Amino acid sequence: MNELIQQIVDGLGRGGIYALIALGIAVIFGVMHLVNFAHGELITVSAYSAYGLFQAGWNWWFIVPAVILIAGMTSVVIEFLAFRWVRGAPDFTMLMTSFGIHFVVQALFVMYVSANFRQFPRPDWIFNTVKIAGISFEVFDIAVIFFTLLTLIGTFWILQKTMFGISLRAAAEDFDAARLMGVRSDRIIRGAFALSGVLAGVAAVFWLMRSGQAGPTAGLTPMLKGVLAALIGGLGSLGGAVLGGVALGLVEVMLISRLPEGLVGLTDGIVFLLIAFLFVFRPQGFISVRRAERV
Amino acid sequence: MSKEYFHSRLFTLVGPILIFAVLVCGGLLYASFGGSARDGLITQMLINAIIVLGIQIYVGNTGVLSFGHIGFGAIAGYAFAICAISPTRKNSQIPDAPFGLSGIDLTPFQSVLVSILLTVIVAFIIGLGLARSGARSGSVAATVITLALLFVVHEVAKNWIDLTRGGKTGLSFSPLGNATLQGRGWIYIALLFAIIIARLFKETRLGRLAQAAREDDLAARAVGIDPAVQQMISLLLSVTLVSIGASLRVFELGSINPRLFFFKFTLLTLTMLIVGGRNSVTGAVVGVVIITAGSEFTRYLAGPSVDVAALDWILRSGLTDIFLGASMLGFMIFKPAGLLGDWELDKWLKKFLPEKTNAEAVKDRVENNQERSHQSLNVEGVVVDFGGFRALDRAEIRAGTDEVVGLIGPNGAGKTTLLNVITGVVDCSEGYLKINGKSIEGLQPHMIARAGLVRTFQNLRLFHLLSVRENIEVARLASPDANNRLETVAIEELLHITGLDELRNRRAGELDYGNARRLELARAAAANPVFLLLDEPTSGMSDHESEAMIHQVRSVASLIGAGVVVIDHDLNFITGICDRVYVLDQGRLISTGSPEEISLDEKVRAAYLGSS
Numbered sequence: 001m002n003e004l005i006q007q008i009v010d011g012l013g014r015g016g017i018y019a020l021i022a023l024g025i026a027v028i029f030g031v032m033h034l035v036n037f038a039h040g041e042l043i044t045v046s047a048y049s050a051y052g053l054f055q056a057g058w059n060w061w062f063i064v065p066a067v068i069l070i071a072g073m074t075s076v077v078i079e080f081l082a083f084r085w086v087r088g089a090p091d092f093t094m095l096m097t098s099f100g101i102h103f104v105v106q107a108l109f110v111m112y113v114s115a116n117f118r119q120f121p122r123p124d125w126i127f128n129t130v131k132i133a134g135i136s137f138e139v140f141d142i143a144v145i146f147f148t149l150l151t152l153i154g155t156f157w158i159l160q161k162t163m164f165g166i167s168l169r170a171a172a173e174d175f176d177a178a179r180l181m182g183v184r185s186d187r188i189i190r191g192a193f194a195l196s197g198v199l200a201g202v203a204a205v206f207w208l209m210r211s212g213q214a215g216p217t218a219g220l221t222p223m224l225k226g227v228l229a230a231l232i233g234g235l236g237s238l239g240g241a242v243l244g245g246v247a248l249g250l251v252e253v254m255l256i257s258r259l260p261e262g263l264v265g266l267t268d269g270i271v272f273l274l275i276a277f278l279f280v281f282r283p284q285g286f287i288s289v290r291r292a293e294r295v
Numbered sequence: 296m297s298k299e300y301f302h303s304r305l306f307t308l309v310g311p312i313l314i315f316a317v318l319v320c321g322g323l324l325y326a327s328f329g330g331s332a333r334d335g336l337i338t339q340m341l342i343n344a345i346i347v348l349g350i351q352i353y354v355g356n357t358g359v360l361s362f363g364h365i366g367f368g369a370i371a372g373y374a375f376a377i378c379a380i381s382p383t384r385k386n387s388q389i390p391d392a393p394f395g396l397s398g399i400d401l402t403p404f405q406s407v408l409v410s411i412l413l414t415v416i417v418a419f420i421i422g423l424g425l426a427r428s429g430a431r432s433g434s435v436a437a438t439v440i441t442l443a444l445l446f447v448v449h450e451v452a453k454n455w456i457d458l459t460r461g462g463k464t465g466l467s468f469s470p471l472g473n474a475t476l477q478g479r480g481w482i483y484i485a486l487l488f489a490i491i492i493a494r495l496f497k498e499t500r501l502g503r504l505a506q507a508a509r510e511d512d513l514a515a516r517a518v519g520i521d522p523a524v525q526q527m528i529s530l531l532l533s534v535t536l537v538s539i540g541a542s543l544r545v546f547e548l549g550s551i552n553p554r555l556f557f558f559k560f561t562l563l564t565l566t567m568l569i570v571g572g573r574n575s576v577t578g579a580v581v582g583v584v585i586i587t588a589g590s591e592f593t594r595y596l597a598g599p600s601v602d603v604a605a606l607d608w609i610l611r612s613g614l615t616d617i618f619l620g621a622s623m624l625g626f627m628i629f630k631p632a633g634l635l636g637d638w639e640l641d642k643w644l645k646k647f648l649p650e651k652t653n654a655e656a657v658k659d660r661v662e663n664n665q666e667r668s669h670q671s672l673n674v675e676g677v678v679v680d681f682g683g684f685r686a687l688d689r690a691e692i693r694a695g696t697d698e699v700v701g702l703i704g705p706n707g708a709g710k711t712t713l714l715n716v717i718t719g720v721v722d723c724s725e726g727y728l729k730i731n732g733k734s735i736e737g738l739q740p741h742m743i744a745r746a747g748l749v750r751t752f753q754n755l756r757l758f759h760l761l762s763v764r765e766n767i768e769v770a771r772l773a774s775p776d777a778n779n780r781l782e783t784v785a786i787e788e789l790l791h792i793t794g795l796d797e798l799r800n801r802r803a804g805e806l807d808y809g810n811a812r813r814l815e816l817a818r819a820a821a822a823n824p825v826f827l828l829l830d831e832p833t834s835g836m837s838d839h840e841s842e843a844m845i846h847q848v849r850s851v852a853s854l855i856g857a858g859v860v861v862i863d864h865d866l867n868f869i870t871g872i873c874d875r876v877y878v879l880d881q882g883r884l885i886s887t888g889s890p891e892e893i894s895l896d897e898k899v900r901a902a903y904l905g906s907s
């Protein structure tokens with residue numbers, strides 16, 4: 001029983017990070033109908049920023065807000081340089097564009113920064129454990145869960161209460177109608193990218209605290225997990241993305257703790273396989289956003 | 296198969312053969328001026344061309360973006376290596392291989408066959424999954440499934456050390472792990488085969504139906520195409536070529552490791568395909584040449600420090616990757632169709648041949664062919680709820696093949712919904728749908744089309760990239776009793792009736808509104824239905840045009856011997872064309888009768904004028 005609770009907390013810690021990434025992907029999908037496979041590059045950029053700032057002698061307390069800010073700005077810049085040109089393009093073009101960005105950013109890092117992973121110090125408290133009611137938890141997991149919740153509450157507050165959030169949800173529901181009602185598409189799309197970037201930044205902070213390294217492919221795994229989580233939840237559904245992330249985290253932890261020793265290396269492969277099966281039977285994800293197509 | 300048909304197919308071969316000749320001669324010429332490094336480069340280019348052509352068959356014809364083809368390549372590559380490496384070498388590298396695989400000893404040719412067989416089996420299973428997920432052009436779920444395949448294969452290759460020797464060292468043919476392929480004979484044969492297969496497939500019935508579904512999934516179903524079948528066959532054929540290419544790649548390099556068929560090679564091959572034009576076989580080859588040349592140039596720019604001896608040049612990082620990524624990105628932003636779009640060399644050459652007229656064929660039009668016995672459509676008691684809103688409430692309509700039946704009503708009356716129910720796009724909770732007493736309830740849209748009900752779309756769903764004539768041809772090919780002779784005759788006649796004669800080679804996407812509507816009509820008719828269901832055929836037309844439409848619809852219907860059900864708002868058109876009219880209001884049938892009777896009906900007037 002205790003072990004199960006531990007695993008659940010562990011899974012929620014993992015899943016929280018996925019949820020933040022997935023939410024960012026879902027926000028963009030909502031306004032642009034784009035599955036952003038370049039979302040991971042925000043985490044790569046964050047990783048290198050964190051590394052650079054460490055070299056410059058900063059400590060974690062200043063690095064955290066800086067990284068979040070940088071991720072948000074990078075997201076807007078990528079939109080400005082690439083995605084704005086393919087707005088409204090066929091799905092194939094947009095998918096391919098996001099992959100193109102993914103490859104270019106990765107190659108730029110390999111060329112001009114470093115092809116190898118660079119280490120930087122992790123905060124020393126992350127492996128500490130606390131005992132609550134006789135069960136020991138990792139402080140880090142609890143911190144992730146706490147801050148993820150905080151971020152999610154903040155995000156949903158923005159989406160529900162601010163004018164920007166309302167316009168964004170309107171645009172996500174029906175982009176053309178929202179435009180006709182006076183929602184300014186440029187601003188909404190830019191805002192969505194900024195929001196998505198900030199979410200990626202927060203996720204990156206947690207991801208980096210745990211991994212403690214920066215490399216050109218640092219964003220690949222988190223991006224894939226995020227995309228999968230967003231798809232599990234049902235693309236375009238913001239709540240679904242969060243649930244998808246949490247579910248993915250839980251499944252992973254359960255798999256890792258239950259798989260026989262020799263197969264643990266295949267965890268990601270098995271997760272992929274499970275998800276591929278899910279899409280075979282429910283291509284629209286768990287929460288399907290009905291996009292009634294007029295015929 | 297008629298002689299003309301055969302000749303036109305034969306001419307299609309001119310393109311592939313010319314492309315092959317230019318590619319090989321150019322490659323040899325380039326290689327003859329340089330050392331063995333150039334030789335290796337050209338060999339790799341030719342092999343990559345085979346793989347890219349394989350990917351083109353699937354991605355080009357179906358429009359589904361696949362990241363999994365290199366995953367299939369990895370399966371094929373390992374299967375080939377495990378079969379073809381000599382037992383002694385295997386015993387030193389993978390002594391514990393399962394199923395006694397370390398003992399088998401096959402020739403390279405046999406090994407390729409095994410690798411094709413294995414890969415095709417895996418592809419069949421993946422294909423079933425893709426079909427189940429409703430794959431269509433640009434669908435994300437399908438792309439993610441293929442991406443999952445790439446990753447899963449990679450993980451397995453890295454972790455199943457008994458079989459693959461893991462990620463670090465990989466398997467190799469000789470102790471040095473260098474080139475083992477003597478001469479390029481097999482590569483030439485495989486390349487020519489690949490170009491011809493890819494080019495011919497594009498022109499086959501299956502290929503063209505797949506392209507139609509790529510352009511518009513729903514419209515394709517509406518004329519009787521089941522996209523899943525075309526996608527599966529494209530996938531299997533495509534994977535066959537990829538397997539051949541991957542086996543050659545492994546043989547040429549003399550070794551295999553998981554990185555060889557992973558993200559970078561996927562990036563390389565997809566960029567090649569996209570730069571040249573994914574819908575064109577000529578384009579795929581052009582893309583291979585341009586990207587190979589470009590990569591080679593960036594390698595030259597990167598300077599001599601790069602290890603020239605490493606044959607696997609593409610796995611070198613840096614500038615080449617930026618070049619590839621930037622090419623992909625640049626083309627997606629500025630020229631998403633690629634350099635050539637769907638241009639083909641042989642099609643272009645054909646323009647210089649004297650054009651054969653089909654006048655004779657048209658003249659001896661098969662008059663009695665379309666004599667059909669009377670058939671009937673019965674739709675009764677249809678109920679449809681959208682959430683709490685009852686869109687249709689016991690709606691009904693009956694039609695025979697000898698009449699034109701109108702369906703009218705104010706906006707929101709449920710006319711299009713009824714049509715959607717009849718064609719299987721929307722499910723109804725209650726009701727009978729019968730054609731000649733045979734139930735068509737619950738059938739998929741393409742089955743309903745084959746049962747004889749073909750529709751047009753209110754909001755125009757043509758196959759944009761296909762020409763006017765091809766739009767009609769595809770519908771004819773999709774029809775269950777397609778036959779080549781009738782094809783030519785009926786298509787010419789349809790073009791003539793709808794006045795699209797001179798626009799036949801124009802892309803459907805370029806047509807103006809009126810012509811697009813007439814093409815919708817012609818396309819639906821070409822599927823040879825028992826009943827033509829027309830959804831607002833005159834919407835957006837001038838009075839003059841819609842008057843002409845009366846005659847056009849009647850001629851088309853009598854040509855194919857079909858009954859007509861037509862929805863429209865233009866009362867002149869309805870009165871002019873219909874024998875009988877059904878009036879819907881708020882999902883209910885409020886009146887029925889001849890156009891004259893309807894126009895006198897109080898209830899109808901009330902519904903239209905809004906007084907109740």
